[in-house]
Amino acid sequence: MNQQGWQDLYRLLGLAKGEWGWALAGVLLTAGVILANTALLGLSGWFIAAMALAGHGGPGLDFFAPAAAIRGLAILRATGRYTERLVTHNATFRLLTKLRVWFYERLEPLAPAVLERERDGDLLSRLRADIDRLETFYLRVAVPSAAALLAVPLLLALLAWLSPGAAWIEAAGLVVAGLALPLWALTLGRAPGRVAAAKRGQYSADMTEILRGHAELLVAGALTRIEAQAETTALALEDAQRHQGWASWVTGAVGQFTAQLCLWGTLVITMPRAASGLLSGPDVAALALLTLAGFEAVAGLPGAWQALGESLASARRVFELADATPALQEPARPAPSPRRFDLHAEELVMRYAPDLPPVLHGLRFDVPEGGCLGITGPSGAGKSSLLSLLPRFRDYQSGSLQLGGVEVRSLPGETLRGLCAMVTQRAHLFNTSIRENLLIAKPDADDTALRDALREAALLDEVLAMPAGLDTLVGEAGAALSGGQMRRLAIARAFLADARILLLDEPTEGLDAATEQRVLEALARLRQGRTTLLVSHRPQALRLADKIFTLS
Template sequence: MGDLGTFLSLIGRRRGWMLAGGAMALTSALSGIGLLAIAGWYVGSAALAAGTGLVIFGISVRVLLRGFAVARVLGRYAERLVTHEATFRLLADIRLWFLECAIPLAPLKLGGFRGGDLLSRIVADVDALDGLYLRLLVPSVVAVVVAGAMLVLLGAFSPVIALTVLALLATAGLVVPAWMRRIGDASGAESVTAAADARTALVDMTQGMAELTAHGALDRQLAIIAEAEERLIGAQRHQAALAGLSAALSGFAANLAMLAVLWLGSQAIAAGGMAPAVLAMLVLAVIASFEAVSPLAAAYQLVGRIRTAAGRVLEIAHAPPSVTEPEAPTQMPTGNDIALVGLTARHEAAIAPALDRIDLSITEGSRLALVGPSGSGKSSLLTVLLRFLDYESGTLSIGGVDAKTLSGDALRGRMAMLSQASQIFAASLRDNLLIGRPDATDSDLTAALENAGLGDFLTDLPQGLDTWLGEGGVAVSGGQARRVALARVYLKDAPILLLDEPTEGLDAESERDVLARLAKIMIGRTTIMVTHHPAGLDLMDRVIRLEAGRLVE
């Protein structure tokens, strides 16, 4: 269970809730045993005592019965309330921790995972970890304490009965769970991977519905989903069969324990070593004790599922980041000139470098265009500047300070990016714009839209800034989406402007309009534009060509 160690350490953050939940579960279990044990003794003694005046340790039996009954009910309610609250808090902690680990991997390393797979990891796989505390840790601790309590209780009357019941408790609480875990690991793991494959294929289908339909490939995608669902159903069917088997075996052990106590107790009564009322008490106590132990078998068959889900989460969480942040970042410089000296950068697992010994100086406020064919390294250079990709040799300095000594977030705060792939989120127009400047007022947002050429568009919207743009900006055209991204650039008002094919995919009129508006934004800003066609080059101070990761003047 090595993969689970990380999550066990996260449980420590909520130890108060976790301990309280365990205490409530233990209270409920022990109260249940006490209730049945006292009830058995009461019933067995009632005839001899005429049903009145029975006391234990000076306390009326009726008072004890009521006390244990109330404690069991309240304990069970509190257990459900506290353990589930603890679990929800734990899952929230795990998700936040997962995101903290995943963010440094964006965008390059996360780009190696499909969207549906990432969604499955952060939602379904994290949800699967709820069983770690709720179904494994708490019941295991309760079972151990109950077994110890039963050993003491039974041993006080008959060591033979105590050892016999302990052996059967161990069978139901150790042997059967260990066997269930062994034969349930494969189907538990398959249930996680099959569910993830089904979700991933389903997300792929919904995102690419138009393309799949146009190319007649929808049936093929549906077949992929159906195959994953069949695997999932098969795994769930096997898990359900194991749950039934574990319940039968645990029930058999409980019944065998009850019969053993009856037989051994009857012999003790015949020998004059035990009162009949005591035997009734012990039998009912044993029955109650197995209620705490029996759930372990079904719980431990989930270990394969939980461990596989944990491994999928840790695959991302433990992945080394693309760029290592400095432990003590240097203060951001005042200047915004950029210098690359002998810089070489390589994408992970790539043989050839994306950038090969680049020497480039960009003075503050100047405009540079990088041209070249696709794959020449233009976008890779912007990725290095944004500190999404580290460089293996050479230097990159901003304002005369080595970029590796600067905070990545602080450095990116100096930059505004406009590209052909600028994301429009499934949110309102307002929320999409606030990405550029979270504290912007409505008047700031309106001004940015007007500067981006969307003044009339805003006026025509039925709900103004609160209009929903839809997933991927389906409610707006390609040109409007690019202008929304341009409005973000206005709002951010950063001194360094990075443009990655800013007019790609636009019609001629939209292209001219966007370039004219960009020309106004470029004034006084250090600007780098990468492109593979000539539009907008007349706005640049210098044009440099990149081929196979090398500069060609």
């Protein structure tokens, strides 16, 4: 494993801080189950052999003590196994929950400026599949490896007490099966694991784009080409998984062979001693079965360490994004929230990257509190970029942008976003009910407030006419609603938010004349008393503005 792999491994262990109590309990229970199972098998072998000899005229046997011990070990193994599964899975699920929250908290500052460079499907794959893959590390690598470190010395001590030679044979076999094979499996699984993690994210992104853009791809005649691209990715993923399966088979076969070899080695050194009377026949049976059962402690390690390669590749994908630098930094000493809500820009300069030309250059404007500035201009002039500065989605490099006399970049992003409401031509609707989409703006709003907002947006009558009313599902990205209904639902959401700053980005784009008029009437009510920036190239929409500013 390279240095980066070890660093990611230590980081994964560090993220488990706070769950070590559950993890330690899981390790102790796992080690206890291994020892109970090994003792059960060895004692059962001894007991059966001893009973057989006693039945053929051999030495007498106290039946009750070993029978009671066997029953006790069986109960201990069954209850221990159940409790161990309960504890280790609970610890793993708690940790995965913690990891998802940790990852999301690091993703949030990256939106939208950094995340927009990523493919949606790949982001989803990192958030779900890659973090799920880390379950392998905690549940199948960390806990079993720690349990083996506890159980193996105790097992070898027992064997050394019974037969030092058998203990040496078992120790050699466990070194091969519990150390050499896992390291070999890790080497075999590292490259296909990296490929599988990357291709799984790429395939998820390919399929997301096919599903979202199916109609456009079909019309453009590009669907076959994109499907072929996704199929190529799927075949590469399948090939990586095939290599993983082959490696698992090879290491598993070598592990089984090692266990059988140790069994025969134990028989070879103990049977002569039994023939000379130094060991009894039941002792030979017990030693043979103890040798074989001892491999349970390490049986799952080669496969787990092979999967560790893919787990570390998934961890690297998660850490790469989590460690990305946000496009803007929060102020070290935030200014107090403004008491008034007029806007002033002076020599404003904004660019997307240091090596790119400015999108906004030397921009100046003033908007009084409650006023509306219409912004128009050709595509690419920076209209939407200007709107993104107020909620701190992006930063400006020089000049000044003030809200109520307070420099925008000196205010926390959360404060600014709490002061802004947005209605855009692509306002996102979540695949849930109308009610839930509205409650995003104001989670504690009751049905009366929701209906009032819909009424102001001229949408109430249409919603009440739907069979499920407020509980009507809007579909993926609002697919169950018309374009005008989607836009007015976004306006209703803005009414509920009751923000002091209103940002309108092409709010009537793509609507027919009648629907546009209804939306504009709703927007006219919405902008009353709110400082508004309206981006549009449509004359009807620009009539809402007190003043029009043209970007070029």
